[in-house]
Structure formats: C-alpha cells, structure tokens
Amino acid sequence: MAQIFHRSANSLAKVSIALAVFALGGILWAAYRIDQGSFITDVSVVKDQPVPFSHKHHVTDDGIDCRYCHTSVENSAFAGLPATEICMSCHTQIWNTAEILQPVRASWKTGKSLEWTRIHDLPDFVYFNHSIHVSKGIGCSTCHGRVDQMPLTYKVNTLYMEWCIGCHRDPARYVRPREEVFNTAYQYPPDQETLGKRLVAQYKIQSLTDCITCHR
C-alpha cells in the first residue's frame, strides 16, 4: 500500500503537537487572567447606587469616622450600613434640597429603605466576621483599600479565598496596632515583620486555617 502522507507530514505532526501544547497553555492562561480580571472579580468596578455616595468627601473632607455610619463593625459580624436616619442626621441641615439626595429624603419620608448595591459580596457559604478582625488589629484599609480616597466606592481586592488565606496563614504581615485600625492612611512601618510578630503574640492572633473558620 502506498504511503498516504508525504514525508513532510511528519514535521507537520510534530509542530501541531507542540502548537497544541502551547494552545492549551494559552487557553489556561487566558482563563486564569479572566478569573483574576475585574470582569469576574469586580475589582475596581464602580456599581450603580441609588445615591452616588462619596466616601472621599465624607471621610477626607468632612473627617467623619468609619464607625459613625458602620455602627456595628466593632461588635458584630456585619459592619452595618447606615440607616436613613443617620444620613438625615446631617442632611436635614445641609444639602437638604440637593437633587442628588432626593432618594434619601424619599426614604425618610416614605419609610422605605434605600437599596444599596453590595460592593464587597462574599459567597453565601462564607461567614466573615468584622468585629473579630477589628479587635485583632486588622485595619479597614487592609481589605477595603483607601476608601477615603474613593469618590465612588469600588473594591480593591478580589476577596478570593487565596487572598483571605494569605493573611490567615501569616497574619504578622498585615496586623497593625488596634488604635490604628480606623486610620485609613495607615502605612505599614519598615519593621512590620518585628512589629507584626509582637502584635500577633500580644493580641493572641491564631493563624486560623481550619475550613470551619469561614465555612459552615
């Protein structure tokens, strides 16, 4: 029986095998990039909100503390989103006719809640607790970034498990003194390694990598 393929087909076969490996690698790499990219993670993505609330204005310009609005961050799993009442404690006096705040006034008048879009949205099988992180010296900006510089809020970290675990495995790299937790401009000192180790011991921080720490 005569040869079906020409001799050169051998090289063609070798090349296509090599190409297939590269192509597979390329697909995996692309998939990884998409998974890490903001299309999936929503990192740096600003979302529609009923009111274009500016943390930058309220925190940096007005000097309002995080806890003025996020009232339960120190004692509950949920940091708390301000009730309309909290908004209105100032906005009955200032900007009380601004068009932009109309939804807030409407909520106050009708008793119907504002519906904010969640920016930091963990899957439902993850049980995150704010208060324990705050009491162990994990600052707001460690996870949420420089919210005080955000005119519109977006998230800066993926909130992927590998990201959480990075700190849970080695909290010393991210812990700060408790009194600095709400300091959004906090800079880690050059000797973070020694300070971190000291604080981990002082605050009795365990490196919690048991699954049930977050999943139950």
Add this chain to the structure above:
Amino acid sequence: MGHKLTLDALRQRLKGASGPQYWRSLEEVAGSDEFRAFVEEEFPNRTPDWKDPSSRRRFFRVMGASLALAGASACTKQPREAIVPYVRQPEEVVPGKPLFYATSMTTAGIATGLLAESHLGRPTKIEGNPEHPASLGATDIFMQASILTLYDPDRSQTVLKDGYVNSWGNFLTALSAAREAVDARQGEGLRILTGTVTSPTLGAQIQEFLTAYPRAKWHQWEPCGRHSERAGSMAAFGKYWNTMYRFDRASRIVSLDADFVAPSMPGNLRYMRDYTGRRRAAAENSSAEAPRLYVAECAPSITGGMAEHRFRMRAVDVEGLAGALLASSGGARERSILKDLDAHRGASIVIAGEHQPPRVHAIAHALNQRLGNAGKTVVYADRVEVNPIDDTASIAQLAADIRAGAVSTLLILGGNPVYDAPADLNFLEALQKVKLRAHVGLYNNETAAWCHWHLPEAHYLESWSDARAWDGTASIIQPLIEPMYEGRTYHDVLNILNQKAERTSHETVQGFWRTQHQAADFDDFWRIALHDGVVAGTAFPEKTPPTATIPAAAEPAAARARAPELEIVFRPDPAIGDGAFSNNAWLQELPKPPNKMTWENAVWISPHTAERLGIATGDVIDLARGGRKLRGPCWVQPGQADDSLSVHFGYGRTHSGRVANGMGFNAYPLRSADALWNASGVEWERVSRGHEFANTQHTQTMEERDPFRTGTFDEYHKDPEFATPAEKHVPPGMYMFPLWPYPDHKWGMSIDLTACTGCNACMVACQSENNIAVVGKEQVAMGRHMNWIRVDRYFSGSLDDPEMYFQPVPCMHCENALCELVCPVAATVHSKEGLNEMIYNRCVGTRYCSNNCPYKVRRFNFLLFSDWQTPSLWGLRNPDVSVRSRGVMEKCSYCVQRIQEAKINAEEQGNRRLKDGEIATACQQVCPAQAIVFGDINDPTSAVARLKNQKRNYLLLEDLDTRPRTTYLARLRNPNPEIAKG
C-alpha cells in the same frame, strides 16, 4: 413474616445464644434480605435510574464533561445583591447579632416558657426558658417544630366567607349583628367553643361576655386534654385538684399507663428533668438511691422504655392491677411492688395516666395518701384551667342543643371538632344546622371548610396573650413578629363580642394584668414579666385535699378476667400529636420512637395477636366499631400488649395542607364519647396486604455487636468496668505517625444513656438549628432522610416483651476519621480542635466518605431537598448555617456556628478563656434529660471531661480505633431483684 412458623423460629433464635443481644426489628432477627441490604449497601434502593446499561464510552463522555466543568464552576460571577438598611434602626437591634425574647407556647392549653431567637425581626429558633418552671431550658418536639408552623406556606392567610376572600371588617359587622340579634334574649343561642383555656386574660374576657349575656354558653373540647384526670380527681375528692409530681424526691414510681415524659403529659419536661436527674445522680454516686420505675401499659412508650419493670397489659387490665395494689391482693408481682413502695413511704409515686378511667386515678390518689406521698412527692394545688368542665359532656351538649335548634351562632376558637370530636356525636351533621358559624384557626381545616366564616389565627409567635403552666405559673406570650398574614388572636375576637373592637390584644393582655397588679410600679412589673417570661410568684400554692374515696368498679373484677377480647386504644401520635401539628413536615418525618415509622400511622398489634389473627406487617385491615370504621395498615410491634390494637390520631387529614393531606388514616371515627381512650368490641377484616411503610429502623445500621451497653446500678458500682471490658480496648501505640496533640481546645460530647429517654427533641432541635431539609416519604423509604442526629432504638430480650432502649447517634468526630481518608477532594478534613469538618462547597458528591463511615452518620443530598423556592420558608433558616444544595454531603458539625460565635465573643472580651457550658449544641440545649453534654475535653473540670472519666463511658466500634469524640455512658437500671426479668 406473619405466619406462626416464622415468629416461633424468631422466638427460638432470640432465646438461643446465637441471637443478637440487641436487635432493631423482627426483620433483623430473621436476617431478612431487606435488612441485610441496608447493612451492606447503605442506600440499597438507590439505583433505579442506573439500571439502564450505560456503555463505557458514555461513562467517559459524562465524566470528561464533569471534569472539564468542575473547574469552570468555580469561576461564576456573583450576582448583584442589595443591602437594605433600616430607615430608623431600632436601638437594640445589631445586624448580625440575634436577640432572644421570652414567650410561651401552649400544648392543649398548658403553657411552657420559651426563648425565641430573632434575627433582624425574624424568629428562627425556639429554645426553652431556663427561668420557666415547666421548661428549665428544655423543650419538646412540638415546641421546636412550632417555628416551622409559623412559616408554613399552607397556614391560613386570609379571612374567608363561604370560601371567598373577605375581610375582618366585614366579620366584625357580621359578628356584631349576630350578637345584637340575641341582645334581647341575653345571648341565647350564641355559643363559643374553645379548647382548654388557661389564659387568665381570655378567661376574663369570656367571663365578661357571659356576664353581659348570661344565656350565651361557653363549650370546651380538647381532643387530647385532661379528661380522665379531672374526672378522677372529682371522683376521689369531689373537686378538681391539679395533681403534680415531684420526681426529684421519688425513689419508687409506679406508672399506671402514664406516659409522663411524653409531650401529652402537662409538666412532662420538668418531670423528665427531675426523674433523669435522680438516675444521673445515682450513677455518679453509689450512695445516692437510684429510682425504680414500674410501668403498666399496653403500647410501648418512651416512659415504658425507661422502666425497670414494664408490665405489658391491655389498657383495660391496668385497672385490675391498680385495684390489686390498693387491696393488697394479687400475686407475687403485686406483693413485690407493694413491699417496695412500703419501704419507700413518702418517697414514691403512683401516677395514673390520662388514658385510664377515673377510677384508676382515684386509686392512685388513695395509694399516694396511704403511702404518705401526698404532700411530699405528689402535691396538689388549684386547677390551672380557667373553667375545667367535662369536655365530652360539653361538646355532646353543644351537639344536642344544635340539633334541638337552640344554637343560632357558633364561634369556634381554634380546634377542629369536625375532625376530632367524638365520632358518635356526628358533629359535622349537627354543625350544618347552625345558622351562623365562624371558625378561628391557624389552618383552613376540616371544620373551617364547613363554617360560613373562617378567620386566620395569629401564630403564638405573632400574638400577645398569656397562659398558665402546669403548676399555675402565669406566662406571658409576646410576639416576635407582626402577623405575616391577616392573623388575629382570640382576644381580638372576644373584644369584638365585648364591643371593644378597637382594643388590641396587647392592650387587652396588659390591661388584664394591670387589674392583677394595681401598684404604681406596674410598668416595672410588666417589663420584668416580659423579660423573664413568667409572672413571678404566680405558681399555685400547695394544698391538701381530703382523703380520697374510690368509686365502685364499673363491672366486677371477675367479669374483666373473661376470654381475650380485642381492645382498641386511641392515643395522640408520638410525632404529630392530636392533629394540630399534622402539617408540620419536621414532625411528619420524625421517626416515632417505638417503631421508627415516618409520615403515617398504623394499627399496632403484638406479635402474638398478629399470629393468632393471621395478620402480618403491611396488611391493610378495616376496623369497625359502633357502625363506624377505619381502614389502616397493620404494624407488628414488639412490646405491644396482646389483644390490644393501638391507633394514633393526627393523620388522615383532608383539609390540613400539602404536607399532611392524604397521609395515614384518621383514627377519630372509632372514638366515641363513652370510650375516649380505649374501647372493646372492635371487629376487623383484612382488605389487602403488602402496604409499604417508610421506616428508618434499618437505615444507617452500624455493624456493632454491642452498640448499647446496660447493667444495673449495683453491678456498676461493684464492677465499674463492665461496659468497657478489656478485650474491647485497642492496644496503644499502633500508629505510624504521632497523634495530633490538640493543645488548645479539644471538643467532645458525652451522651448519657441512663438519662436519655428517646424523646426525639434533639432531632428536631438539630433540624431547626442546622437548616436540615425534609425529604418526603418515598425518599425516607430509600434511606435518604437527612437528620444529622438519629435516635437508634434497640430491643433486647424476648420477641413479645422486649426491653426498649434508645441511643442518639450524631457524628462521632473521630480523631482517626475514616471519612477523611477517602475523600478525593479534601471536602472533609480535621480541624485543629478535633472537629471533623464538612465543607459543602468543596464536596463533589462521591459519597465515598459516607460509604466508609462505620457509624453511618453522613447524609447525602441525592436531590434538591432544601426548598429554595417557597418564599415564606426563607425566613425560617438559620442565617449562620449554609443551606445545602443537591449533590452535597452533610453531617453533624457539633454546631460549629455556635462554637465560632462563642470563641469570637470570648476573644473580643479580652481574649478570655471560654467558660465550660458557654457553648451548647442544639441537641444539648434542648435535651430535657440533660443526657447530652458538649464541651472541651482538655479542661479537666469541664462537665464533659468529668462524664467521660466515669467508668461506664464507652466508645462505639472501639475496635476500629477511630478514637471517636462522641462517647456514651452505659445505661444503668435498678431492677427489683424479687421480680424476675420479664
């Protein structure tokens, strides 16, 4: 199975040394194929959808696709989610932190204090109120399951007039018109029908109405109320005294058909606590006297399971035993009991059950007086019911008056007389003669269907009300949530009648208590009563009744000793009660203690009688009595009295809801006013064979030779090691790698089988706490029910009259967990504190873990069992526990959400050490017997560590060296040496 040869063979097998010491069912003793299938395959019926011949090629195609997609499934993008803050945030509400409110629930009118957990205004879990005397922190199955009733989508939601949607406003007009129509005749023709009422406020409201309209009448009918108890007290003392028992002071107890640890007995949670407390104390301390319980009963009950000596007899024969005890006559058995009682004068109890006739109650009163128990272990006080009357006579009178045309308006407050009134009254036929009939109730039930008006009742978690506990303690019922539908309370309806329709039930209840506490500090008094859940000092003081007189026996004793006659016995169902909880899927799927049956009832029949009549399990028979009949399947029940058939109420519903309709058969048609609890002269006829039950007695079977260990208190104190013989121990040091040291916490659980009664409260509590799904009858039959903690029931001894033992089995949290070794995706792993973690979002559903688990405590979501669709059920779920989806394994987590919360609280409070008892698992918290104790084994002073140090502590399947963290304390008994083992 039904024919003589087989049963005789089984009897021989049990007598011989080759038979098992502990057995689950007749099928196990017989070694039937069905039983072996469950032992060998775990899910023997799982493969109908696999039977088609699937080629290897197809297998690879499916597996390849699954593998490719398994990675992709992790890349989903989160859907948009809204955060909806308050407009005005209530001061005490912290989002993410639950609040607990004291309230109460009534069972047949009698209150038990509860604490209800609320997440952002949404009740999610019921706990007992530790400050309430009837609860002391414990609850029963009905209280636990009542939270599901609140969210039941089948609950009545709107006012109905002639079946069409209407409004409360129109009802107000209609009821007011009916009242005005009888104004001139002082209310003649207007009747109110309620269940047992202990609510002081409702009592005052009804009284107010009856004062204004003296010829109106108030009828009562409680299908499973305290009929005989009241009549017995009337017979003995000429007055209705409330009899209460102090089991903490009793060393010898004789129960005459009294199932005093079951929910049908008022005060049962307290009784269980007191009685098992004595047993636990005697196990710990050899100088403490162990109580001894004699039970005479016809159908096996959990009280009978606790008994040292259970006398199996027809219900009608209990009177003979009681009479013999009173007359000091009878045989050796009676003499031995009397001798034992005499040796414990003032420290014994003779307790008669509701299901016995008044004369037995009178005899019990007389015996207690003679033995010096009255005032010591048996205490009397004023009745707690507002107006206790003879319910049977009352509803019979109502039916007769209707037939005589004397009733123009009937207002039915709760209850379901069309379904549960004595059948000989033919209540439905009478009811249709009333010109205006209105029904207020939680469900649009059989009675509502025949009423002109149906008004939705507010659930107790939506209501302001009050009620008295079994000892008279007034308990306030306060709402946790606004009525979800148009529900209102009985107080609202009475306010309409009393022409105060604008008054809310809150104002009514508070107003009543203002009249009871006329002091300047009322606001403080009210606040404290709400906070504590009890009105302090309202328990009724003890009183001393006169000497009991015994009514003459209805028929001479000689007549009762006649030839065997079939008797039929009526009881509330052990899982769903008298029918009020029929539509509760948690309770429907709860295995009934003696036979582990779910989703239906059966005619229980003893092996001997089954043999005599040629009946086998699964035979459907017609039972006829007095011209009425029912049709139900038979169940051959070891421990059932010969010639006695038991049937249970609550099933055969037609207008209950999607869960209950069509399940089981209705037993009420055979119940007549003259024979509320048992009757003779019943005839039977076989209709068919082969009815299939959904039964859990074979599912999740461990291959443990001695799963249950029992001995006597004396044996134990002489030979403490009896439960853990040396040959069971595994020699230490057989490991290739050193064991993990568990330096910090080391969680463990101890389950005391001496205290456990098998009441099932732990199962429902776990279901509520951990968002466990129900699966339905067909899936239960396949062994797929989901309860994380199961209560195994073992029989021991003879086929006809065995002892019955219960053993709760949660996850063992083995240190050498076999499930972890085989999981290909590390979805089940060990925590640093020794918890066997189950990570749902990692699980791919291979079920290898479950296959490898020797204790069979893992549960697999074969289908989408969790209801994600019904909006009302979303509110029910515990927000701290994931709701599992299809294809995921799950199991007991030791309530890890509670552990985490307690640890976080402790660390936030200056890194303090966790206190022992700070963490209670749901099963532990609910347990009325305090049989389940959880804690840190590393802390030698912790309760669990001390219990595990007791010599009767043993491990299940110890020889596998799984090092389980859940261990058992052997059952100890205190039999009377003079009475031979039955």
